[in-house]
Amino acid sequence: MSVNLPAYNRILAELAPHKARLVAVSKVKPAADIQSLYDAGQRIFGENYVQELQEKHPILPSDIEWHFIGHLQSNKVKYIAPFVSMIHAVDSLRLLEEINKQAAKHNRIIRCLLQVHIAEEETKFGLDETELKELLTQWKEQPDKFRNVRIAGFMGMATNTDNMEQVRAEFRHLKNLQAQLKASFAPGDEQLTELSIGMSGDYTIALEEGSTMVRIGSMLFGARY
Structure with missing residues (x-):
């Protein structure tokens, strides 16, 4: 078993002053490791692969809050829709409509x-600012079309x-963009408040820049092979 409980407790202590939450990235890790971290108090786990999440969900505690954090194809939404708590990487209007x-x-x-493309690499997924504003405009103008989704905020890599x-x-940049879009599209609303930025290598910077959720895997579960 390769769960690093000292690292887990240290990360929680670092998150506490920022009131940020930990998404424990458990992709390719066995259910026993997830159970160990659950027993230590962790409830939010992030998975990247639909089939793997389908397999883990029924054999682990029912109060786990599953977050899907990988790139999600529209035709696979139906497999996780019955139980997933949050989907981090919505990168198109079509995907949002299918989730709804x-x-x-x-x-x-x-x-x-909503996943926003903030990195230099073209290979990373995400909406550019024009696409983001177009999507939010449709969401705002057609609320009946999106009754079964809540746009909680933004994710960036x-x-x-x-x-x-x-x-x-x-x-x-993403934090500033969030503030602008929140003011324009959801003032006085609980939507658009979350900011999922920061992973094992950069989460301390993300916390300083306003992250409300960090996605950490290898520091908790060890390297992936």
Whole structure:
């Protein structure tokens, strides 16, 4: 078993002053490891693969809050819609519409984060600012079309670089963008308040720049092979 409980407790202590939450990234890790971290008090777990999440969900405690954090294809939403708590990487209007459709079938409301492309790498997914504003405009103008989703906020992945000042600037840019969009599209509302930024290598910077959720895996579960 490879759960690092000292690291878990240290991370929680670092998150506490920022009132941020930990998403324990458990992809490719066995159910026994997830259970160990659950027994230590963790309740939010993040998975990247639909089939793996389908397999883990029924054999682990029912009060786990499953977050889907990987790239999600529209045709696979139906498999996780009955139980997923939050979907982090909504990168198109079509995907948001499909999540709403599948959530409605189960009489559920699924919280979503819009993935914003803030990194230099073209390979990373996400909406650019124009696409983001277009999506939010449709969401705002057609509320009946999105009754079964809540746009909780935004998710971003920084450039994979050793230049931490660049990472900080990308996180800060997304935080500023969130503030602008919140004021325009959801003032006085609980929507658009979450900011899922920060992973094992940069979460301390993300916290300083306003993260409300950090996604950490290897520090908790060890390296993936």
